[in-house]
Amino acid sequence: MxxxxxxxxxxxxxxxxxxxxxxxxxxxxxxxxxxxxxxxxxxxxxxxxxxxxxxxxxxxxxxxxxxxxxxxxxxxxxASHNDPRAFFRFLRLVPLSGGIEPAKSVPLECWRAKAGPEAARILNLKLGEPIIIVRRLLEFAEKPVVVDEIYLPGETFAGLSLEVLKEHQGSLYSLFETRFGVRMIRAEERLRAVAADRTSAELLHVPEGSPLLSVERVSFTYGDRPVEWRRGLYSTAAHCYYNELS
Amino acid sequence: MxxxxxxxxxxxxxxxxxxxxxxxxxxxxxxxxxxxxxxxxxxxxxxxxxxxxxxxxxxxxxxxxxxxxxxxxxxxxxASHNDPRAFFRFLRLVPLSGGIEPAKSVPLECWRAKAGPEAARILNLKLGEPIIIVRRLLEFAEKPVVVDEIYLPGETFAGLSLEVLKEHQGSLYSLFETRFGVRMIRAEERLRAVAADRTSAELLHVPEGSPLLSVERVSFTYGDRPVEWRRGLYSTAAHCYYNELS
DNA sequence: TATCTTATATCTTGTATAAGACATAAGACA
DNA sequence: TGTCTTATGTCTTATACAAGATATAAGATA
CATH class of the missing domain: 1.10.10.10 (Winged helix-like DNA-binding domain superfamily/Winged helix DNA-binding domain)
Incomplete structure (x- = not known):
């Protein structure tokens, strides 16, 4: 050939x-x-x-x-993010106690904006191109553990709204896959420890200024095209970020 | 056959x-x-x-x-931990700025003790069996970034001392490999965000109470035998824990 | 006859082997 | 000293057969 x-x-x-x-x-x-x-x-x-x-x-x-x-x-x-076994593929959070807890995504806000210099650079957009910002809470066993702020290119996710997010069952990536035809292939995460700001502290039911795990993630689809930038603040009071090295 | x-x-x-x-x-x-x-x-x-x-x-x-x-x-x-390319295999810390900085391990203390309930459970020892505890600093570009407390089974690491640690060049795991014949195969890490205690804060040159990344690691050798338990506190002011998901 | 069980044919991926191509290093040789 | 040959590794491709899954047809049984 x-x-x-x-x-x-x-x-x-x-x-x-x-x-x-x-x-x-x-x-x-x-x-x-x-x-x-x-x-x-x-x-x-x-x-x-x-x-x-x-x-x-x-x-x-x-x-x-x-x-x-x-x-x-x-x-x-x-491979599909609809597969329930794929739910924890990109979520490394596990309870300190050991077992497995049911996770639930609670959308809070969803609005449109224009890409600033940082979002444009990371998502490979031009300055001022439309983006969508989502804020959501992740609950484990009915308790808030993660607050996420998610930046998406407006063009590929046109039609995304708070209602759409609320209707959907399952992971965000399964929504992206079935509704927008965008499959997340891999992601890069950068972790730091930060102090909780007012609003995050309230959402996560922790004192203001207490240490939180900041997880910045850039997700890529085919051809290493970045299509999601998210920043999550994890409360590590009862959970931890688990990673296996080899 | x-x-x-x-x-x-x-x-x-x-x-x-x-x-x-x-x-x-x-x-x-x-x-x-x-x-x-x-x-x-x-x-x-x-x-x-x-x-x-x-x-x-x-x-x-x-x-x-x-x-x-x-x-x-x-x-x-x-595979060997002496290989310079393996240096960052178990170290996911990278500078926020991007580039690559030279890392240096600074041993602080090394003393003998008896295994408490937690160390015994994690290292698969009997209560009271001898263990060795090491405290060391990890510097990037001459600045302290990580303070580690390392628990080792005393029997397999008999002869380890502060002098031995100070003499050795390269990663800890390369020392363990060449001197004690213990090869680390894989490791599990659990990350949380915590507030800096007094001594750690001084060592890392950060204010007391400021958020630090706590990284607990259990390392295993052949046959999934645990041979190291360490807890590191990472200052994420100029560095972050980098992880790739797929 | 209706239904359940059991072969059987035919899909699929998994495993084992062999032969030749490519990469590297060391020694022969001009 | 520099080039060529050769030996010895891994890498690539091909082929044959085993094992798992599934639908269909044949047979047993009520």
């Missing part, structure tokens, strides 16, 4: 990686929706005119990156 | 995973030291009487878990 020898081209990449790129492109073009099954390895092999094992290695990598989910005997599926 | 059919045994595992287990065992037994090359895939295939591809798949998984490092054309090597 389009295989290029290293001698001829400095941008050589192995066959399976070229196939991966093609599958990624099809995914990006929405050829298969989240939750749906993609064609079988044999079918893809025929389509791209390579052997099944080569397709397999491409899919292997994409499964390791949480883009696809394999199910033996059933097929390979496009 | 020792392959068992699913019908005969409920604990069936594929061949490549059995090979992985054997390699892991050899690693644990110190057959090859950190930094050294393990035998080639072909050699291992002969030794275990399987094909090279099967060994490859086993090594693939171990490389993904940071236990081994592959180098095309050279060989496969036992």
């Amino acid at each position: 389009m295989r290029q020898t290293p001698a001829e081209s400095p941008t050589f990449s192995p066959l399976y990686r070229q196939i991966k790129e093609l599958i990624l492109q099809a995914l990006e073009n929405g050829e298969w929706r989240p939750g749906e099954a993609i064609p079988s390895e044999t079918e893809l092999a025929q389509r791209f005119n390579v052997s099944q094992g080569t397709v397999r290695k491409a899919i292997d990598e994409m499964a390791a990156e949480n883009l696809l989910v394999r199910k033996q005997g059933k097929g390979t599926f496009v | 020792m392959r068992q059919t699913p019908a005969e045994s409920p604990t069936f595992s594929p061949l490549y995973r059995q090979i992985k287990e054997l390699i892991l065992q050899a690693l644990e037994n110190g057959e090859w030291r950190p930094g050294e090359a393990i035998p080639s895939e072909t050699e291992l295939a002969q030794r275990f009487n399987v094909s090279q591809g099967t060994v490859r798949k086993a090594i693939d998984e171990m490389a993904a878990e940071n236990l081994l490092v592959r180098k095309q054309g050279k060989g496969t090597f036992v």
Whole structure:
């Protein structure tokens, strides 16, 4: 196929990686929706005119990156934030006591604004382009634990409103996925410790000035395009941010 | 080889995973030291009487878990904390400004004690067994950023002293590895925001009561055996804890 | 006849092996 | 000293077969 020898081209990449790129492109073009099954390895092999094992290695990598989910005997599926198992994929907060508590998102406000210099830089927009700002509370076991302020590019999330947010059940990312066709692939988080301001303190039921965990997150969709910037203040009185290193 | 059919045994595992287990065992037994090359895939295939591809798949998984490092054309090597590239593997702190700053560990104290209930539980020791406690400062660009209190099982780290700590260049884990033969494989971290106590505030040059990032870490060696419990207080005035989600 | 069970065919992904390509380093040789 | 060959690693691709899932048809049973 389009295989290029290293001698001829400095941008050589192995066959399976070229196939991966093609599958990624099809995914990006929405050829298969989240939750749906993609064609079988044999079918893809025929389509791209390579052997099944080569397709397999491409899919292997994409499964390791949480883009696809394999199910033996059933097929390979496009990963989805609607899957309940994906709920805690981007949420590292766990109760100090150990167990698992039900989480609930409570939207507070939703308004439109123009991108300032910081939002424009982070979201890769021009200065003054429309953005949407959402404030919401995250409750664990009926108690407020996180207050989030979320900045979204207005164009891709046109139609988002407080009502839409309130109607939706499940995670924000599942809403973004089903309603706006925006799939969050990966995110970068930066954590700091800060003192609670007045309003946050009231919302989280903690004294003003008490230490809070500040979590800034930039989320990316296909092609490393940033589509969300959020800042959360976590009350770590009864919960902590859990991370595994390896 | 020792392959068992699913019908005969409920604990069936594929061949490549059995090979992985054997390699892991050899690693644990110190057959090859950190930094050294393990035998080639072909050699291992002969030794275990399987094909090279099967060994490859086993090594693939171990490389993904940071236990081994592959180098095309050279060989496969036992991962080591002496490798300068591994310095930031367990340290997620980065300057807010962006760039990379040189880090330096400054040992403060090192004393012996007996395991209390918490240390005993976390380090899997009996109550009253000997432990070693280390206090140290971590400096970035000559400025104190982290103060750590580290709890170690006394038996495995017998001989550790302030002098030994001061002599050593490089990360703590590289010291543990070369001097005590203890390789840290993975770690769990729990982050919270707390107020600075008097002594920590002085050490970090911040006002007492100002918010600090508390990072509790339990590190594990082979066989998920816990061998370190540390609590760090991070000043996030000029740095932040960086984490990537996917 | 209606229904439940059990083969069976045929999809899927998972596992094992082999052969050749590519990368690297060391020694032969001009 | 510099270039070429060769040995020895890993990397890539291909092929064959095993195992899991599912729908359908055949058979047993009421």
